Amino acid sequence: MDPRRLLQPSAVALATLGLLVSGCTDGGASSMASAAASGSSASSPSAKELQPYYGQRLSWRACGVPGFECATLRAPLDYADPGGEQIKLAVSRVKATGPGKRLGSLLVNPGGPGGSAVGYLQQYAGIGYPAPVRARYDMVAVDPRGVARSEPVQCLTGPQMDAYTQVDQTPDDPRETDRLTTAFKDFAAGCKTRSARVLPHVSTVETARDMDILRGVLGDRRLNYVGASYGTFLGATYAELFPDRAGRLVLDGAMDPSLPTAELNRDQTAGFETAFRAFAADCVARPDCPLGTGTPAQAATRLKTFFAELDRRPVATGEARPLGEALATTGVLAAMYDEGAWPRLRDALAQAMRGDGAALLGLADSYYERDADGSYSNLMYANAAVNCLDQPPAYRTTEAVAKAAPSFEKASPVFGKGLAWASLSCAYWPVKATGSPHRITAEGAPPIVVVGTTRDPATPYKWARSLASQLSSGTLLTYDGDGHTAYGRGSDCIDTAINTYLLDGTAPTPGKRCT
Structure with missing residues (x-):
């Protein structure tokens, strides 16, 4: 994400x-x-x-x-x-x-x-x-x-990218924080190893x-x-x-x-919250809404609770990758890009809440451009390479992210914490920003x-x-x-x-x- x-x-x-x-x-x-x-x-x-x-x-x-x-x-x-x-x-x-x-x-x-x-x-x-x-x-x-x-730009193998996309981006303790920062460092190191020639020149x-x-x-x-x-x-x-x-x-x-990177990321966090509230308002008006039939705010609370449940206990997907909080969040965010995806998201959430995460995993795979054979396009590698070259990192330390996280959570109670920690990714980039x-x-x-x-x-x-x-x-x-x-x-x-x-x-x- x-x-x-x-x-x-x-x-x-x-x-x-x-x-x-x-x-x-x-x-x-x-x-x-x-x-x-x-x-x-x-x-x-x-x-x-x-x-x-x-x-x-x-x-x-x-x-x-x-x-x-x-x-x-x-x-x-x-x-x-x-x-x-x-x-x-x-x-x-x-x-x-x-x-x-x-x-x-x-x-x-x-x-x-x-x-x-x-x-x-x-x-x-x-x-x-x-x-x-x-x-x-x-x-x-x-x-x-x-x-x-x-x-x-190339950075990771397919199996390495699979592991990267499953790393918990809402760390609850120092061990989980270390695991996330290690993932960011390994991603950056992979880009340097595989793409050193072009990495400084993709601005x-x-x-x-x-x-x-x-x-x-x-x-x-x-x-x-x-x-x-x-x-x-x-x-x-x-x-x-x-x-x-x-x-x-x-x-x-x-x-x-x-706008500096931190403000861009916080604004976008609020943008996803706005889009989710529109989805939620449509969903709760339907009798089969998996987030209930209350208010959009109650639907948001239900989704946040579901993410927390997946953080503790991922659900099966029919393949080696279970659906945890990270992939589930990405799947929901993917569906926010177009309201035409809302019916599929409703179905995917309903299935995941019943213990079958395959459909929501499919939405996440679409976001990452992962093929059925386990290979990925280079979208996310190029995305990081350009972003990290165009502007200095939003945050350089875990302490800075922890301090900023409440403002992200205010912007989006559902997605804020994860998007705050995702903002740390460029801190370990091997090429200094030129923009x-x-x-x-x-x-x-x-x-x-x-x-x-x-x-x-x-x-x-x-x-x-x-x-x-x-x-x-x-x-x-x-x-x-x-x-x-x-x-x-x-x-x-x-x-x-x-x-x-x-x-x-x-x-x-x-x-x-x-x-």
């Missing part, structure tokens, strides 16, 4: 839970914000140093889903040494279907950090985005450095620079982009670095880049649409309000509803507003609100 795992559910995840032309090849420093402004210690390379990358040609080939093409993009491993080692990044596209004049490329990113943009494109965005958008844009994705097909700033190389190679004068969840931070960072190259940017399920919290204004960028959902569990609505106010050209679009992100999730009002912006550049009226 990681409080900063911010991922828009893909079509596959939604199904699992029941429930992303003239060339311009100038590279350089003239349009880059300073390293200090971006929160990165890396120096800005010159246009001349980057010219070999902006001048490369992609060799497209058929791949994956019919109609999609794939290629490999080269970028500097270290932007402070662009003439040194290179990193290879996986790119995919599906061409505009027509009719209508082609508007260029539309880059998509589903979030994470650690979510595969190529997988999101091929499984959802490239076939599921509104037809008028796909008609006018080539839909494009690049797996960020360290993610999926782009030299992925959001570096990925944003990769995106600009891709923009130039594709021949687009400006970058058009839809980023969800963590992808909003990536898109805002791009606008900060390259405001004169920013095109039509949609930042859906926004993060607030100005820091800061406001992003992106002076000079054209209108940027920031989308916020009022009961979003992973990216609380107030983050969207804050980012929209920070951006000099930010426009807030509000979805009054449940779930994580808003575009393409059933609101005609949201989809029409974003489609209009993407197709003709007209941003929504300030303060526009949809249901």
Whole structure:
């Protein structure tokens, strides 16, 4: 369980839970914000140093889903040494279907950090985005450095990850605290052992620079982009670095880049509590609710009691991994990302309370992207690597976490303690953070649409309000509803507003609100 795992559910995840032309090849420093402004210690390379990358040609080939093409993009491993080692990044596209004049490329990113943009494109965005958008844009994705097909960060074996996900994250005594800190240390050590080459070079700033190389190679004068969840931070960072190259940017399920890690984690804890209360209100109105038929607060107490029971005595799942408190909590959190998962969560909780934890374990496995054969995607490894590089640790000692835990429990009586202790994970990271919290204004960028959902569990609505106010050209679009992100999730009002912006550049009226 990681409080900063911010991922828009893909079509596959939604199904699992029941429930992303003239060339311009100038590279350089003239349009880059300073390293200090971006929160990165890396120096800005010159246009001349980057010219070999902006001048490369992609060799497209058929791949994956019919109609999609794939290629490999080269970028500097270290932007402070662009003439040194290179990193290879996986790119995919599906061409505009027509009719209508082609508007260029539309880059998509589903979030994470650690979510595969190529997988999101091929499984959802490239076939599921509104037809008028796909008609006018080539839909494009690049797996960020360290993610999926782009030299992925690796940390643990499948059995090691199984053990890691079962470690108690609500320690009750010094022995349990030591066991948890040892798990964090072993996770970090595994990443260092298996991924030492890429680990220092997977920051959001570096990925944003990769995106600009891709923009130039594709021949687009400006970058058009839809980023969800963590992808909003990536898109805002791009606008900060390259405001004169920013095109039509949609930042859906926004993060607030100005907040320190501890505050981000506490806000997200409150976001999950808000989402759970919405689930609980729906559940207790049903006669078969496994959390009773009282109030949402009583349902929360019942769930917390159940978690405590699992902490003492896990239940069987039909396989070697029993369902303890850690996995059960992750399973519940996974279902908070989309209200379409609520029926499955009700059933899973009911079964687990009867002694069969298989369904709730399945929800946790979906969150961790664990396959039936016991293997994991690299989502959680990349997630930690990017998060721990982008900002200093929330807390550095167990004493600091213990002191902060009551504020987390106030934010969420159900999830607060576990999410407070999860905030310690970056304390043992083998690479020093290169970023820091800061406001992003992106002076000079054209209108940027920031989308916020009022009961979003992973990216609380107030983050969207804050980012929209920070951006000099930010426009807030509000979805009054449940779930994580808003575009393409059933609101005609949201989809029409974003489609209009993407197709003709007209941003929504300030303060526009949809249901």
